[in-house]
Amino acid sequence: MVLAVVWAAGTLNFFIPRMAPKNPIAEKLTQMAGTSGVDPTKIQEMSEAFNAKFGLDRPLWQQYFSYLGDMAQFDFGYSITKYPVRVADLIAAALPWTLGLMISTTLIAFVLGTLLGAAAGWNRDSRILQILSPLIMVFSAIPFYLLGLVLIYFLAAKAGWFPISGGHGIVSIPEWSWEFGREVLHHAVLPSLSIIIASIGTWAIGMRGMMVSVQGEDYMTFAEAKGLKPWRLFLRYGMRNALLPQATALALYFGQVVTGAVLVEIVFSYPGLGSLLLDSIKLFDFPTIYGIVFILTLTVALSMLAIDLIYPLLDPRVRVGGRNG
Amino acid sequence: MFNRRTAMSCASVAVVTAFTGMSAWSQTAVPRNRTLIVAGQVEAPVYRNVGLANPYSINNEDYRVSIINMFEPLFYYNSNKDEVIPWLATGFEYAADFSAVTVKMRDGATWSDGRPFTVDDVIFTLDMLIENGKGKKDLLNGAGLAAAVKAVTKVDGQTVRIDLNQPDPRFVFKFLINYFDVGLQWLPAHIWKDAGDPAAFRNFDIAKGWPVTTGPWTVTRFTDNQVFMDRRAEWWAARAGLAPMPEIQRVITIPGGTRDRMAQMIASNQVDIINDVQIAEVVRQLVTQNPKITTFTGTNPPYGARDWWPTSLYFNHKSGKWADVNVRRAINHYLDRKQLINTAYAGASEATFSPFPGFGSLKPSIDAVKPLADKYGIGVFDRAKGDQLMVTAGYKKNAGGIWEKDGQALAAVIDAIPILNAIGPIVAQQLKNSGIDASFRSTPESRAIMRDGKYDLTLFGHRGSISDPYATLEMYHSRNAFEVGRPTLFPARWSNTDYDKIVDEIGKLAPDNPKIGELVIAAMDIWMREAVEAPISEWYHRVPMNQTYWTGWPSEQNPYMQPTFWYTSGSFGYVLPRLKPAN
Numbered sequence: 001m002v003l004a005v006v007w008a009a010g011t012l013n014f015f016i017p018r019m020a021p022k023n024p025i026a027e028k029l030t031q032m033a034g035t036s037g038v039d040p041t042k043i044q045e046m047s048e049a050f051n052a053k054f055g056l057d058r059p060l061w062q063q064y065f066s067y068l069g070d071m072a073q074f075d076f077g078y079s080i081t082k083y084p085v086r087v088a089d090l091i092a093a094a095l096p097w098t099l100g101l102m103i104s105t106t107l108i109a110f111v112l113g114t115l116l117g118a119a120a121g122w123n124r125d126s127r128i129l130q131i132l133s134p135l136i137m138v139f140s141a142i143p144f145y146l147l148g149l150v151l152i153y154f155l156a157a158k159a160g161w162f163p164i165s166g167g168h169g170i171v172s173i174p175e176w177s178w179e180f181g182r183e184v185l186h187h188a189v190l191p192s193l194s195i196i197i198a199s200i201g202t203w204a205i206g207m208r209g210m211m212v213s214v215q216g217e218d219y220m221t222f223a224e225a226k227g228l229k230p231w232r233l234f235l236r237y238g239m240r241n242a243l244l245p246q247a248t249a250l251a252l253y254f255g256q257v258v259t260g261a262v263l264v265e266i267v268f269s270y271p272g273l274g275s276l277l278l279d280s281i282k283l284f285d286f287p288t289i290y291g292i293v294f295i296l297t298l299t300v301a302l303s304m305l306a307i308d309l310i311y312p313l314l315d316p317r318v319r320v321g322g323r324n325g
Numbered sequence: 326m327f328n329r330r331t332a333m334s335c336a337s338v339a340v341v342t343a344f345t346g347m348s349a350w351s352q353t354a355v356p357r358n359r360t361l362i363v364a365g366q367v368e369a370p371v372y373r374n375v376g377l378a379n380p381y382s383i384n385n386e387d388y389r390v391s392i393i394n395m396f397e398p399l400f401y402y403n404s405n406k407d408e409v410i411p412w413l414a415t416g417f418e419y420a421a422d423f424s425a426v427t428v429k430m431r432d433g434a435t436w437s438d439g440r441p442f443t444v445d446d447v448i449f450t451l452d453m454l455i456e457n458g459k460g461k462k463d464l465l466n467g468a469g470l471a472a473a474v475k476a477v478t479k480v481d482g483q484t485v486r487i488d489l490n491q492p493d494p495r496f497v498f499k500f501l502i503n504y505f506d507v508g509l510q511w512l513p514a515h516i517w518k519d520a521g522d523p524a525a526f527r528n529f530d531i532a533k534g535w536p537v538t539t540g541p542w543t544v545t546r547f548t549d550n551q552v553f554m555d556r557r558a559e560w561w562a563a564r565a566g567l568a569p570m571p572e573i574q575r576v577i578t579i580p581g582g583t584r585d586r587m588a589q590m591i592a593s594n595q596v597d598i599i600n601d602v603q604i605a606e607v608v609r610q611l612v613t614q615n616p617k618i619t620t621f622t623g624t625n626p627p628y629g630a631r632d633w634w635p636t637s638l639y640f641n642h643k644s645g646k647w648a649d650v651n652v653r654r655a656i657n658h659y660l661d662r663k664q665l666i667n668t669a670y671a672g673a674s675e676a677t678f679s680p681f682p683g684f685g686s687l688k689p690s691i692d693a694v695k696p697l698a699d700k701y702g703i704g705v706f707d708r709a710k711g712d713q714l715m716v717t718a719g720y721k722k723n724a725g726g727i728w729e730k731d732g733q734a735l736a737a738v739i740d741a742i743p744i745l746n747a748i749g750p751i752v753a754q755q756l757k758n759s760g761i762d763a764s765f766r767s768t769p770e771s772r773a774i775m776r777d778g779k780y781d782l783t784l785f786g787h788r789g790s791i792s793d794p795y796a797t798l799e800m801y802h803s804r805n806a807f808e809v810g811r812p813t814l815f816p817a818r819w820s821n822t823d824y825d826k827i828v829d830e831i832g833k834l835a836p837d838n839p840k841i842g843e844l845v846i847a848a849m850d851i852w853m854r855e856a857v858e859a860p861i862s863e864w865y866h867r868v869p870m871n872q873t874y875w876t877g878w879p880s881e882q883n884p885y886m887q888p889t890f891w892y893t894s895g896s897f898g899y900v901l902p903r904l905k906p907a908n
Contacts, residue, residue, distance in 0.1 A: 044812055082374050085374055166579075170595060269586060
């Protein structure tokens with residue numbers, strides 16, 4: 001099933017960019033002709049030479065089968081617009097930043113949002129939660145990058161507490177040291193905050209709704225009647241059951257992790273996969289687009305597979321041969 | 326179960342994973358006041374072509390804002406003084422009929438690995454490019470050199486003879502003198518001869534000291550966020566007395582990101598020079614609020630150095646819409662350039678009436694064609710005159726105040742690339758106010774629309790003349806008037822055989838031939854009469870330079886070179902040794 005999903009997504013990934021009447025070589029040469037030794041009148045001749053070099057002059061079906069073969073071997077080839085850099089190298093350079101920033105902030109936002117939503121749904125009379133909940137809802141409606149700009153203005157430009165942008169200081173040299181690690185974390189605070197603050201609400205809203213639904217279930221009444229302690233009711237009966245749709249949403253969300261924060265990466269000059277994908281789309285760099293989208297497809301497919309495998313642990317009712325199976 | 330503890334563990338793992346992209350080695354720190362920090366604009370928030378230092382790769386944009394300035398030319402050219410500065414070569418001499426040129430190399434120049442720079446390196450570079458231009462065509466400058474050069478021959482240990490396919494008195498200026506985005510980078514034959522496919526060769530290996538150049542720098546670091554160029558202990562040009570040894574110990578070039586970000590960085594003294602900010606008001610704010618920031622014209626307008634890219638409104642001459650010269654001349658009259666400049670550039674530019682940039686060396690030509698511009702109304706704002714011309718062309722205004730002919734209202738979309746967004750809407754509104762239903766469009770497609778000749782009107786610059794008028798005139802030769810669909814960045818696609826003949830005649834004459842003056846007038850008489858385009862304004866590179874750590878930047882008072890560090894000629898390499906520490 002996973003293979004079928006990957007093949008179908010990979011096929012769409014191949015054909016959709018090709019529907020645009022664009023040639024990546026011509027786009028690149030045009031861009032460079034404005035500032036370099038590309039003769040403004042020789043764009044066509046150079047385009048033809050590079051089309052042959054990258055096989056773009058072959059029939060589309062031939063290119064498609066080559067593409068399938070390459071993807072099956074995880075060989076993404078060379079970037080057209082960054083030749084002779086390999087797509088795998090581009091992805092490898094961008095991936096750690098994406099993992100470091102996006103995955104961690106997504107997980108933090110998920111945990112905090114889920115807990116907050118659960119608490120808000122469970123204890124609807126709490127004054128603190130009554131104040132916090134609407135505030136978080138408002139933040140959830142603000143795009144990451146906009147929140148990022150506000151944070152930059154107040155906390156970086158005005159207060160000077162954090163750097164304006166970048167993954168580390170301009171003159172500092174990356175090395176394995178606590179000092180440098182602290183600097184990286186210092187630079188990561190504002191981009192992380194912009195994502196976490198804007199994401200918490202989304203998770204909290206979902207969880208709150210599920211907690212309210214769960215509270216009306218018969219097993220909750222039964223557990224309460226058994227005289228179980230409130231924290232046990234909250235964690236084992238309430239949260240555990242309400243968490244299931246959240247976990248599915250998290251798996252799907254990982255697919256958007258890379259693309260969802262492109263503007264955050266741009267605002268903070270953060271060198272992640274999102275901005276790499278955007279650059280590639282702008283210049284129709286097919287191999288790079290294919291490589292990144294393939295990784296995304298695989299990530300989502302494997303996340304869904306992982307969730308399918310984890311689900312029985314979270315919900316005994318779906319276990320094959322389980323008590324309710 | 327996926328609980329909070331698991332989530333936090335995953336987050337920790339992810340943060341640790343982020344560190345895997347870092348190199349584990351450490352590097353000597355250089356004090357800030359001996360470090361020059363350059364924020365260069367590249368297409369991405371980070372460098373994508375890490376480790377690519379091949380001057381002739383089409384994908385070397387990261388190298389172009391940094392390492393390119395390590396390469397030294399045979400000759401520099403200072404457009405501010407119209408001065409050729411011999412560097413790796415001492416001089417050149419054309420054959421009497423301009424069918425060949427002999428270039429004499431300087432004695433004593435050495436590569437950064439200690440090997441002598443010789444005439445063999447020059448021959449190797451030229452031959453490599455010519456062979457590529459005739460065959461694979463995947464290197465920059467190859468096609469142009471292949472078309473121009475018949476043979477390259479070693480005369481003696483210091484002299485090379487270049488035979489040309491056709492007599493060309495401007496060959497040296499087209500290829501061997503470096504200025505703006507013109508000129509070649511010379512390659513060490515002892516390294517490149519074993520490079521294999523030159524288009525795939527990265528020319529980068531820190532352990533081997535690559536790229537090997539003749540400049541006073543060596544690359545010690547090239548990551549997605551930084552390029553370090555450290556000063557070498559010895560430099561042939563300092564030894565020869567051509568330049569002082571740089572006082573800068575390290576040049577760090579970082580990807581500048583957006584223009585806003587670069588402006589923030591220079592305002593807070595984090596960096597010493599940034600890319601062209603373009604918006605005059607932003608530069609005015611920078612120089613007003615931070616007294617350490619200066620520009621080529623100091624704290625005065627236009628806050629920058631003149632470029633070879635004066636802006637014009639181009640007519641698509643392949644479109645029947647602009648076939649009538651009266652309409653083209655009317656549009657020239659409808660443009661109020663003063664209002665455009667005041668609104669878009671806060672008054673910090675000058676109106677133009679010809680396609681020539683206003684460099685001193687071109688001033689005689691510009692002055693000579695001024696009477697022609699006045700005669701044909703090019704660059705002259707006169708709405709009433711424009712209306713008369715529209716009536717002559719058979720147009721009359723409809724109920725909506727739009728010019729109409731045969732029931733067709735005259736409408737036009739003006740396409741432009743984003744850096745011209747400041748003037749685009751104003752041009753459109755001025756035309757609208759004069760009865761042309763114009764609208765402005767700047768999208769990611771606009772460059773391709775212009776390139777393929779599929780536009781109505783477009784705003785664009787010129788990359789023509791700097792030292793003599795021929796290059797600009799040649800842009801309008803019929804051989805460049807491609808059919809629609811064939812890409813070119815000479816947007817006019819205009820042709821006139823009489824004009825071609827005059828330009829061909831100029832092309833045969835040396836730039837200092839006195840006959841050129843009258844031929845330029847003859848060519849421009851046709852150009853002006855035909856109202857080929859509507860010139861608008863000069864283009865300035867507004868480059869803020871910070872004096873907190875470094876002084877001696879190029880300026881109007883000391884115009885020893887352009888301050889533009891991203892020119893692909895590598896001319897900023899001439900500036901670096903001349904910067905002095907502020908303390």
